[in-house]
Amino acid sequence: MADILNIPDLEATSSVPRTKQSELQMTGFIFDIKKYAIHDGPGIRTTVFFKGCPLNCQWCQNPESWKKHPELGFRTGRCIRCGKCVETCPHKAITYADDQPVTDVNICNLCGECVDACMAGAREIIGRQITVSEVMAEVEKDIIFYDQSGGGVTFSGGEPLMQPEFLLALLNQCRVQQIHTAVDTSCYAEPEIVESISKKTDLFLCDLKHMDSEKHERFTGVGNNLILDNIKRISEANKEIIIRIPVIPGFNDDQANIEATGKFAASLPYLSGIDILPYNRGGMEKSSRLSADTRLMRTETPDEEKMNSIAKTLDNFGLEVKIGG
Numbered sequence: 001m002a003d004i005l006n007i008p009d010l011e012a013t014s015s016v017p018r019t020k021q022s023e024l025q026m027t028g029f030i031f032d033i034k035k036y037a038i039h040d041g042p043g044i045r046t047t048v049f050f051k052g053c054p055l056n057c058q059w060c061q062n063p064e065s066w067k068k069h070p071e072l073g074f075r076t077g078r079c080i081r082c083g084k085c086v087e088t089c090p091h092k093a094i095t096y097a098d099d100q101p102v103t104d105v106n107i108c109n110l111c112g113e114c115v116d117a118c119m120a121g122a123r124e125i126i127g128r129q130i131t132v133s134e135v136m137a138e139v140e141k142d143i144i145f146y147d148q149s150g151g152g153v154t155f156s157g158g159e160p161l162m163q164p165e166f167l168l169a170l171l172n173q174c175r176v177q178q179i180h181t182a183v184d185t186s187c188y189a190e191p192e193i194v195e196s197i198s199k200k201t202d203l204f205l206c207d208l209k210h211m212d213s214e215k216h217e218r219f220t221g222v223g224n225n226l227i228l229d230n231i232k233r234i235s236e237a238n239k240e241i242i243i244r245i246p247v248i249p250g251f252n253d254d255q256a257n258i259e260a261t262g263k264f265a266a267s268l269p270y271l272s273g274i275d276i277l278p279y280n281r282g283g284m285e286k287s288s289r290l291s292a293d294t295r296l297m298r299t300e301t302p303d304e305e306k307m308n309s310i311a312k313t314l315d316n317f318g319l320e321v322k323i324g325g
Helices: 020-024 084-088 113-117 132-140 143-149 164-176 191-198 213-220 225-236 255-267 282-287 304-315
Strands: 027-037 045-050 071-074 094-097 100-103 123-126 128-131 152-156 180-185 203-207 240-247 273-278 321-323
Touching (some): 020 132, 020 164, 045 132, 045 164, 071 100, 084 094, 152 164, 164 180, 164 191, 191 225, 203 225, 225 240, 255 304, 273 304, 304 321
Parallel strands (some): 045 152, 152 180, 180 203, 203 240, 240 273, 273 321
Antiparallel strands (some): 027 045, 071 123, 094 100
16 A cells, blocks of 8 residues: 555554654645635635645646645646747746747756746746745744634645654644644545544545445546545544545435445444535646646536435435535
8 A cells, every 4th residue: 555655654654752842843745725715624724735646536626736746837828828838938838839838847957047037927836845934934824813703723635644653742742732724635545544644634625536446446546445445544543534525426425425435324322423625626726737637527517406306315314414514
């Protein structure tokens, strides 16, 4: 599993206790920090978006999170064809084709020279390496809002469990500051990692996309057996857990899957509730900026009647259901 997720063995890499100073200097990769978030857990929150994800969900709202390391983004509509990027690139990675600059990603080393030279703001580097100390400096600015609203910090992505040591260090620092923590996760990770992270996490927001493993793999790139097992583990540990279901028409909104989901959720020994989240096309525009082929599907946002029907089905299993995050 470690090879599949491209992650280290947490127990092996964490056998020697780190000093507070070395933990603060640990680095990871993120692509955004969102302030005053209100849909990523209780209260007012700061959401830290980790770079890298082992899933490639075809409806993903954050396709810029798929690659673990920074990547070049290009907004075609902003480009004024001034040619500054072509002139500036020290590696000659940018050429003109079909009246627009084209970057050879095999040559580009993300030096950022073209980004600085772009007067129209069409070019950007998505993602950055950052220390625990730098993340906490942003988080701690809003402690007063967490205290007043019952909020805290949510670690999302991408998949935060792909960077377990970095995540664990951040969770430790939040505990020192008595900041409530939530981890928004697909739960696709080695059980040992889930167990270690769960000891330091206040709330899990666990994505549950489909109950059929074959269909899950066809639309996300991985099966769901490990995901379901990890959700059970978290629940059996009596950790606060909310299941989040992205409602994707044509993928998981049929009655059979909703009933199977409700049956699974109702079987868990501990569950705070279920959030059902209507699909939106937020990831489509983002995917057009990326050099990689994200292959996102296009479907319609489910209407209010459909969402209410799904909520009613799940409610019949005795579950606490909320529409929206």
